[in-house]
Amino acid sequence: MEAIEQMHVDGIDSHLIVAKLVGEIAALSYLIQNFTECALDTRYSGFVNQIDVRIASSHEDFMDSSSERLVTEQFYLNNLRSNMVPTKREVTRLLKVKATLVKILADKQIDYKALGYTIETVEYKRYFLSGRNEG
DSSP states (O other): OHHHHHHHHTOOOHHHHHHHHHHHHHHHHHHHHHHSSOEEEEEEETTTTEEEEEEESSHHHHHOTTSOOSEEEEEEOOOGGGTOOOOHHHHHHHHHHHHHHHHHHHHTTOOGGGGOOOOOOOOOOOOOOOSOOOO
């Protein structure tokens, strides 16, 4: 839950926290798909700002809609276009998904931290243009 505290304590842009978590979920999903027998569908749809994660213990279970899923999460995230910032609830849900993915890898005795990937945080500024381009 450190990310939630950082949203308010350190003044870190909450959009960057969400972006990092979405990226980590994608990376962990890739590892699960390639290093375990689990089958999954993980996607982030930027058009509607939605994340969807579905994981089953096997390809057969994934294809069988009556089988229980290890993970089934689908929800929308607030975005800049609607002038809304991510909420603690959204970050908590992303952290829960990430923790579940890490647990799946740990249960399969795969130490994803040993793979040594890093995510670089990019600082950005918003620029607003005023007036009209006369010419």
